[in-house]
Amino acid sequence: MSTAERPLDTVAVSRDELVAVLDRQRKAFVADGPANLATRLNRIDRLLAMVLDNTDAFVDAMAADFGTRSRAASLFTEVVGMIPVIEHTRANVAKWMRPTTMMRAGRLFGLRAEVEVAPLGVVGIIGPWNFPLNLVVLPASAAFAAGNRVMIKMSEVTPRTAELMRTTAPKYFDALELDVTTGGPDVAAAFSTLPFDHLFFTGSPSVGAMVQRAAAQNLVPVTLELGGKNPVVVAPGADVTRSAARIAQARMVNGGQVCVCPDYVFVPDDRVESFVDVAAATWRGMFPAIISNADYCSSVNEANFDRVVSLIDDARANGARVDVIAPPGEALPDRTSRKIAPTIVRGIDDTMRIAAEEVFGPVLTVMGYSHLADVIDHINARPAPLVAYWYGPDGDDFRHFIRNTRSGGVARNDFAAQMIPSAAPFGGVGRSGMGAYHGKAGFDTFSHQRTVVGTDLPFSMTGSAAPPFSRPMRAYADLSLRMARRRTNRRLRASGRNA
Structure with a gap:
């Protein structure tokens, strides 16, 4: 067993200990009152400093957790990508905090009305394994911006990253401001039952449903950032060569272990072969070697490796055409490195698991189509995805597609383009999520809009x-x-x- 595979002991806590932490944070929140602007900015700055001061250690921990994950990959996806979002939040906190004055004319007669933006209290964050640093730091920064205290449960699937976060956070934060918890599924289950003022979860829809049920026991509001099978449409007027290359590249981000990765692609019937040829050529150019390639991300663990391999095997056994784009001389999938070659699957039907399950690996399903209406019907017959992709011009067909489909976001001609604006809300709809964050949406998620109205009128307006x-x-x-x-x-x- 390699060092990367060897189990790592993490510090697990009991539910009583978690309750005690929550109780201390809530008492501190009440005693100190709403955090002022300086305190909020300072907490955001310390959070960012914690990441930037310890970037190398976090990168090394994530590489050890995944087995193979390059420094460049972790820097771009975990660290560099969060900076503009956090800086945008920091730059706008003062504006977002201001109360909104209502019925201004009423002040002439002794009636004052405003909506103040109040922090909720203590926010719980349950992080995922695919981006174990980014996807706890970003919601924490939004929670701090809104004036809250934060408790984080790190993913047990990436234990080295979790342990590093647990031991590093106290160097930058008092536990009354930020507390980081590690441990297995039992700790996560206990964490989700705590009476937080808000609970934020990133992960799979199946686990998200359990988190929501647990939170409902205490009427805790939840934000669920989930996933789904993200569809891609290559429009009749698209440049197929450019589209296929970009889609193939996007599928390989983090080894395909990204909630916004393209999952299945619709290509005009007469251009399917061209699309597949370009996608395969793109992967061959990207990965002349895979097993020894430090830039080729491994499946995070054997369970996920086996799950993805079984999806491919099931499709093949049920009649799908499976094209494995492996370098010459390499036997893939390789259990030792937990690497699976880029794979194209065609000819799927609903008897195959891959038709319904989110792949979360380096596998792309390709389907032909004759009419855009059939594509829209296919997408609408399934749970709403986190993102829908369109490759082609911004014309009537694209606008028709937007109006007649449902998804968390829409990106045209590029991977995750809906996340480029730092101010844009990010979130799913239906089975792909509930609620949103990034920018003001994150600030609002962790705030309460509190209406305050007072009257000095000589009569009662509502006494009638x-x-x-x-x-x-x-x-x-x-x-x-x-x-x-x-x-x-x-x-x-x-x-x-x-x-």
Whole structure:
């Protein structure tokens, strides 16, 4: 057994210990009151410094957890990508914190109304294994921006990264501000039952459903960042050579272990062979070697390796055409390195597991189509994906596709393009997630919009709702009802849709 595969003991805690941490953080939150701007910015800065000061250690830990994961891959996907999002949040916290004044004219008469943005309290974050650093730091930065305390449960699938985070965080944070927990599924299950003020989870839909059920016991609101089978449409007017190359490259990010990776591709019937040829050539150019290639990311563990291999085997056994793009002389898949060659699967049907399961590996399903309507029907007959891809011009077909499909986001002509704007919300819909973060969406996720209204008027504006009801008040109610009916009916007649 290699060093990368050897089990690592992590510090596990009991539910009682977790409850104690939560209780201490909540008491500190109440005692200190809402965090001011300086405190929020300082926490964001310390969080970013924790990552930047220890980048090499985190990169090494993730490489050991995965078996093979290059420094460049971890830098780009884990560290560099989070910086602009955090900097955007930091630059806008002061603006986002400001209360919103309402009914300004009412102030002349002694009526003041505003909506203040209040922190929730203590936020729980359950992190995934595919990006074990990025996907806990980004939600934590948003929670800090909103003025909250944070508890993080790291993924047990990447234990070295989890342990490093646990031992590094106390050098930058008091446990009353940020606490990091490690441990196995039992700890994660206990963590999800805690009475947080908000619970944020990134992972699979199946585990997300369990987290939501556990949180519901305490009526804890949840944000679920999940995944799904992300469809790709190569439009009739697309440059197939460019599209196939970009899609093939995108499938190989983090060894295909990305929730926004393209999963299955629709290509015009008469261009399928060209697409497959270019995709295969692209992979051959990217990976002249795989087993010894430090840039070729391994499956994170044997369980995921076996799951992806079994999806391919099941498709092949049930009649699919499977093209394995392996370098000459290499026998893949290779269990020792946990590497699976880039693979194209064609001719799938609903009897095959790969038709419904998210692959999360270096496998791309390719299907032909004649009519865009058939593509839209196929996508709409399945759970909404986290992202839908379109390769081709921004024309009527693309806009029709957007209007008539449902997904967390849409990207055209490039991988994860919907995540390029730092201010853009990121999140799924339906089975691919619930809620959003990044930019102001993250700040709002971890905030409460609290309406505050006060009156110095010499009379009660709402006291008329209490009996006894005077004749003028009854007449006013009847008049308001008649006027509302007339307005509504007039609008319906004008629209020509008066049922």
